[in-house]
Amino acid sequence: MNSAAPTTRTLPWLPGVAVAALAALVAWGIHWLVPTVPLLTAAVVLGIVVGQLPFARPAVTGVLAPGLSTAAKRLMRLGVVLLGLKLSLGDIAGLGWVTILTTVAIVVVTFVGTIGLGRLFRLPGHQPLLVATGFSICGASAIGAMSGVVKSKDEETATPVALVTLCGTLAIFVLPVLWHPLGLTSLQFGHWVGAGVHDVGQVVATAQIAGSAALAVAIVVKLTRVLMLAPMVAIASVVERRRHVDPDPAAKRPAIVPLFVAGFIVAVLVRSFVPLPAVVLDGADAAQTALLAMALFGLGTAVRLRTLLGTGWRSLAVGLLSWVVIAALALGAVHLSS
Template sequence: MTTAAGRATPAVIPTRHARRPHPARRAPRVLRSGPAPGLALCAVAVVLALLVNHLVPVVSPLLVAILLGAVLANAWPLPTALAPGLAVAAKPLLRAGIVLLGLQVVLGQVLGLGWGMIAVVVAVVGLGIASTLAYGRLLGVPAGLTLLVACGFSICGAAAVAAVDGLVDAEEEDVATAVALVVVCGTLMIPVAPLVVTALGMGPYAGGLWAGGSIHEVAQVVAAGGAIGGGALAAAVIVKLTRVLMLAPVMATISWRRRRALAAAGGRADGGRLPPLVPVFVLGFVAMVLVRSFLPLPAPVLDGARQLQTVLLTAAMFALGCGVRLGLVRQVGVRPFVLAALSTATVALVCLAGVTLAT
């Protein structure tokens, strides 16, 4: 093609008519496996954890799953293809398990403790969280890790840690450290609790109340209550489930404070929206508590829900355990361990004083 001046100009081919490269020459697509591989690994871990629990009933499948995940993650580098499935287990499955956990709480049993013991449980959770937050500031522990430890140690262990993480999007190393601290400190309390009960001359009932109000995980409470003997186990479980019931107001309070802080700063959570005033899984938990308390549910339904809850929480604990890297735990230093020890001691002492007054 030439211009009036006789100079040649290159022909312009419209873009819409440009020749596309041959399919064989295109860049290969990156195949995404989705959550299936990670969820399959969680399923294998759940089976192993339940098998260990069947052979040794005193060992909780949740604790076994955490240990399996931690050992696996530290022994071999986990493929990135597992990450989506582990993320599904650590959050959606965990929240579903927490919802079903509400079916274990009967308001009649909680009220049967008496208002004095209910006040003790509220004091344990409230003072436990407040004092742990204060300790964290004094020790210079990061605020996110301090909040995770405060709720995990004061309410219901690793499940509370993961629930808080779902609200505040804590750092991975903070979640891993908090879960590891729950496992270590709560497990140490299993043999310590019977020794303290014997040394202080507490009866089985009072000892069970104290164990239920002091130890972090439900499974750890069951182990300690069984070791104390007598009527300790039933009392310990009821008190512990009353602490679990405190998960609802605490999570709602954290969500409300975060919502207010984001609104004041003109910010938004991920997705461009403020977080809900009350998280959906908390509403589901409360709904299940009400269903169990006021509706006559058949025993097979309750047994099935309990087994499903165990499977979901065990899968979630395995996923959380996979985030426990010894290198990350070493990097945080000694201060979180001091924080965990102080939090455990404070919760135990507050509960001991309360049980003494209430009984």
């Protein structure tokens, strides 16, 4: 008698989640072997590669699909909540009001500008919003958070994730080349990286070459951008709620403030006002990284390169233009804050 069949029927998400966990371990191994490759970037790329393999695609769209979707949505939200424990309001206040205001302004201008670019280039569905979220706030994890609010399909979310991964990976190699020609000090370089690079892991990989002080500045500036995730997602939720028209009054409408966004805010407040032991913070950081790696692998498997290439020039143009805009604005903010 096959005992696996009942388990698969009662827990249809289990095979996909298990594969996502295995992929997160593989991504960690890649990062360990090549530290310049951020773990989360490795997870996304691994998912994209697996999604293109002809022999793997039937499983990805079949028995693994429920679990990969669970990883991409529910585990992503849990990871975003734990991400709040990286943020301390005291550290952010230590940046000074000029740096804080310019960082917030960069997020808002890039967000609005990228949505405009997406509509100008006629990106379909929620893609303009998702690309704007990823490029302006915190990469693929922000895209996953926003997609949970607007209820976008995995396929619709996959293209913005691929774009933000591509441009963030390019930043790891391009920004250090521009460091000295732009006449930036190490601390200015860290500020520029934190304000202009998308994913936290990509920020670490880029800024660490300028030393520990530059890395510290980069992380605090970056996490200030991450803090913008909560209001941006909450605003999108309110807009989506108003747009949601259903003749059935009992139909479920989007929450005004999604539960995971409230959890993120609570985590920030806990980190700011409760003295947590280092072992708790380290454990939360490891869990958050593992959850996001599994989620991003799941999102990566939904990428279809053939589809991406079919409309890819428009998506790629929006991504590259948004990347240039945020890098230029961040550079201006560095000089304004100096």
